[in-house]
Amino acid sequence: MSPLLPLLSLLACQTPAPAPTSSSGSGGSADSGEEPPVEDTAPPSDDLPTEYTYVPEEVELEPMDLDAVEAAIEEVAAVYLLLDPLELTASFQAFRDTHADADCPIIEDRDLSTYWQGDCTTADGAEFLGYAYSRADTDLTVGDQIYDDIGELAGIGKIAAPDGTDFEFWGGSTHRTFRSEGSGDLRGSAYLFGQMIWTGPSAEDTWMDDGLIVDLISSTATDLDLGTTEVHINGSISGLTGATTTVLLDDVSMYGPERSRCHLEPAGQISVRDPNGLWVVVDFHGPIEADDAIYEPDCDGCGRAWWGDEDLGLVCPDLSPLWDWERRPWD
Amino acid sequence: MGLRLPRVVLTATLLLASCGDPQVQGLTPGGSLSEDSDPGTGADTGTDPVEVGEQLSPMRLLFRASLDLRGVRPSLDEIEAVRADPETVDALIVGFLDDPRFAERLVYLYDERFQTRTDVLVVRYDTDDPLSLAKPIGEEPLRVLAQVISQDLAYTELVTADWTMANEKLGTIWPIDYPEGETGWQVVQYTDHRPSAGVLSSNGLWDRYGSTESNANRGRANTLSRILLCSDYLDRSIEFDRDVELLDEEAVRDALHNNPGCVACHATLDPLASHLWGFYFVNQTSPLDAGAYHPERELFWEDTTGTAPGYFGEPTLTLDDLGEQVAGDSRFVECAVSTAFELMLQRRHGIDDLDTLTALRETLLAEDLRMRPVFAELIGGSHYRSADEATGGTPWKITRPDVLASQLEDLTGYRFTAQGRDMLDNDTVGLRSLAGGMDGTYVTVPAAEINTMSWLVVERMAQAAASYAVTSDLANPEAARLFTEVDFTEHPDADPDPMIAQLQLLHLRLTGTEHAADSEVIAADLTLWSELYAIDEDPEAAWAGVLSVRLRDPEVLFY
Numbered sequence: 088m089s090p091l092l093p094l095l096s097l098l099a100c101q102t103p104a105p106a107p108t109s110s111s112g113s114g115g116s117a118d119s120g121e122e123p124p125v126e127d128t129a130p131p132s133d134d135l136p137t138e139y140t141y142v143p144e145e146v147e148l149e150p151m152d153l154d155a156v157e158a159a160i161e162e163v164a165a166v167y168l169l170l171d172p173l174e175l176t177a178s179f180q181a182f183r184d185t186h187a188d189a190d191c192p193i194i195e196d197r198d199l200s201t202y203w204q205g206d207c208t209t210a211d212g213a214e215f216l217g218y219a220y221s222r223a224d225t226d227l228t229v230g231d232q233i234y235d236d237i238g239e240l241a242g243i244g245k246i247a248a249p250d251g252t253d254f255e256f257w258g259g260s261t262h263r264t265f266r267s268e269g270s271g272d273l274r275g276s277a278y279l280f281g282q283m284i285w286t287g288p289s290a291e292d293t294w295m296d297d298g299l300i301v302d303l304i305s306s307t308a309t310d311l312d313l314g315t316t317e318v319h320i321n322g323s324i325s326g327l328t329g330a331t332t333t334v335l336l337d338d339v340s341m342y343g344p345e346r347s348r349c350h351l352e353p354a355g356q357i358s359v360r361d362p363n364g365l366w367v368v369v370d371f372h373g374p375i376e377a378d379d380a381i382y383e384p385d386c387d388g389c390g391r392a393w394w395g396d397e398d399l400g401l402v403c404p405d406l407s408p409l410w411d412w413e414r415r416p417w418d
Numbered sequence: 419m420g421l422r423l424p425r426v427v428l429t430a431t432l433l434l435a436s437c438g439d440p441q442v443q444g445l446t447p448g449g450s451l452s453e454d455s456d457p458g459t460g461a462d463t464g465t466d467p468v469e470v471g472e473q474l475s476p477m478r479l480l481f482r483a484s485l486d487l488r489g490v491r492p493s494l495d496e497i498e499a500v501r502a503d504p505e506t507v508d509a510l511i512v513g514f515l516d517d518p519r520f521a522e523r524l525v526y527l528y529d530e531r532f533q534t535r536t537d538v539l540v541v542r543y544d545t546d547d548p549l550s551l552a553k554p555i556g557e558e559p560l561r562v563l564a565q566v567i568s569q570d571l572a573y574t575e576l577v578t579a580d581w582t583m584a585n586e587k588l589g590t591i592w593p594i595d596y597p598e599g600e601t602g603w604q605v606v607q608y609t610d611h612r613p614s615a616g617v618l619s620s621n622g623l624w625d626r627y628g629s630t631e632s633n634a635n636r637g638r639a640n641t642l643s644r645i646l647l648c649s650d651y652l653d654r655s656i657e658f659d660r661d662v663e664l665l666d667e668e669a670v671r672d673a674l675h676n677n678p679g680c681v682a683c684h685a686t687l688d689p690l691a692s693h694l695w696g697f698y699f700v701n702q703t704s705p706l707d708a709g710a711y712h713p714e715r716e717l718f719w720e721d722t723t724g725t726a727p728g729y730f731g732e733p734t735l736t737l738d739d740l741g742e743q744v745a746g747d748s749r750f751v752e753c754a755v756s757t758a759f760e761l762m763l764q765r766r767h768g769i770d771d772l773d774t775l776t777a778l779r780e781t782l783l784a785e786d787l788r789m790r791p792v793f794a795e796l797i798g799g800s801h802y803r804s805a806d807e808a809t810g811g812t813p814w815k816i817t818r819p820d821v822l823a824s825q826l827e828d829l830t831g832y833r834f835t836a837q838g839r840d841m842l843d844n845d846t847v848g849l850r851s852l853a854g855g856m857d858g859t860y861v862t863v864p865a866a867e868i869n870t871m872s873w874l875v876v877e878r879m880a881q882a883a884a885s886y887a888v889t890s891d892l893a894n895p896e897a898a899r900l901f902t903e904v905d906f907t908e909h910p911d912a913d914p915d916p917m918i919a920q921l922q923l924l925h926l927r928l929t930g931t932e933h934a935a936d937s938e939v940i941a942a943d944l945t946l947w948s949e950l951y952a953i954d955e956d957p958e959a960a961w962a963g964v965l966s967v968r969l970r971d972p973e974v975l976f977y
Binding site: 137335362 | 542544574578611613700701703704705706707710712713714715716717735736737738742745746748751776779780783784
């Protein structure tokens, strides 16, 4: 149908018909007796179309230097030890309580957590946008369980203080470190995911000042009497500023020397993203369980680095900080 | 500015609709405006003023190309040039490709494919005005495309560039090196170490096309295939196996890899999708999460689909690789020319168009993959110039809302805004979809016909623009846009000559048609003016009424 017809019907009048626009119409071209114009852009029919070839810019990709891989792995171990979810929750709650007033944001206690939500400005000019619930307790005894720390945080939003500092976040954490009364077996677990950016003097020297993007689940165990330690980590840390931007940790486990004779070598895989966006994957062969029997040469602390199918050689990062601690890895 | 219309202007609508009124006859594009018009120039000499055989007349070609490539009607100087020498039209319209407004037009034109200019802002950015952020976010990939075409860059830059486009608003919310203190659209780079893959690396594209974990970027993969390769998986016929237990995740996963009905698409779709996990957002509403590229998620495919990145059987690793593979795909260049062809002709291509598309492809290859020569060839080709559907032409193109708004602004200075919004450029408070446009989310193709609502929008726009033009030209005659021949004191009985000259000029400016002083059309206009004047004896209102009728000429709705 001609696109004109609805318009003409809207006018609800008898109007002259539009000029014929289809092959079935008469007038115009038919009256002229002319043939339709020959397609003036068509190539001669016996010419084949030119083959399309795209020559990409030649880029010689070099694999990441193994020293850099080693440095990246050591950096991520050091960063992991800084990633304290308790510090996050406590700092966040303190920032919230400092800047909230009676009207902004809405704050409620629900079960053991405190919940807030808002899109508001306090009388002092602090802005709250989003929501969060959180809880942070230390030295808590429940039955015969003694918690060094227990807490959680989840939410999305931003708190902007009048002094220009702010706390912007999405994601959250859960964490607990506990033992049974009378036992030295202290166990901990932590899940930390998302991004928390805290600005201002108080944030300096905390991991929340660095803009890291974290998705980590980890567990720790130590026997306070025997001095044994172990750690298990899964996840990723991005936003690093050293030898790499991003490291993935897949089923990484380590045991201290009091727990395993293979304490230099982690189990699992650590992947380091190189500047070209490719991944260097380092395979380690340490014990998954503390008493796993490991071929002794595999306990040298060195993992084989792979860049795609290419064997780059061995990297031997010093990961002792992951087991060389006393009470909590993030102390 | 709202729509406050004088009573006389509204009355003009009623007079216009009175049956048998010669004004109505004048509102039929392609119809007989008079018994005497010049086929080459549109002057009154006796035949159809808008067509030469089956080709557009040079004047109509001038108007069509100007609206397509600049969003405005040609200037009086350009009209006069073509009147004087119809052959100048070719050089004139090719020159439109150098006009700065061409890049702006590309943004709107290609949105029919990208569909990113939506009002929807999923991410909760810290702003009191989400709509003003949604627009530049959606335009990011379109501005990259406009930059590539208008700056004569190789079209492959679209998927390989290490830069993007951003304005000052995006500079405050995204990790980009937008220059401090600057405003407007600028070439910038992301600073979050994301791959360099042109629009495939743009936040704007993947904000619009999100993904759930279970969809695993497959919808996005189809989007890139649809836009860049003109291959829409949803167009394929599917023989679906009803025995697959859709509630069993493992069974579905197995079927995607082994069931012939599923493999037909997923064997190539899923490897495409696996490139895009860096844009997977765990929390789509968080500016921190959705504003950044996530290298830590690039390998999520290992735990979701289990399908490694690849390009139609070719193993790949990164998003950069994907961009290079798309750039090297012969379908990419074929899609480039067919898309330009279809957008410029407002119709799908068919088998009869293949010779033309092949020729355009040859031009693209011969011109170092620059698209401007392709556009030049398109507007010089017989399809674009044809007034006959039977020979592949589009006799009348529908005026999209953006072209309606930009041409009315150019003609009269009027832009329909309310609450600080361009009312033809959004749907939240505006009328974009109602005016025949698309919102990119719920309405994904523009209207193929004028409908009740779009006609109503045009009517109100014409009335408001006409009133605005009269008011502003009266207040500032030195800079008058349309009313240069009258000072609003004339009356047909006492001083008809300036009024006739004014009406002739209006016709010329709006449609390129020259009418003799004693022609039926001019006489009808004067009659309409007199009838409107009789209502309130207000000459300004009468002129506004006449102009509002002229602005509703079908040659404004179609071109």
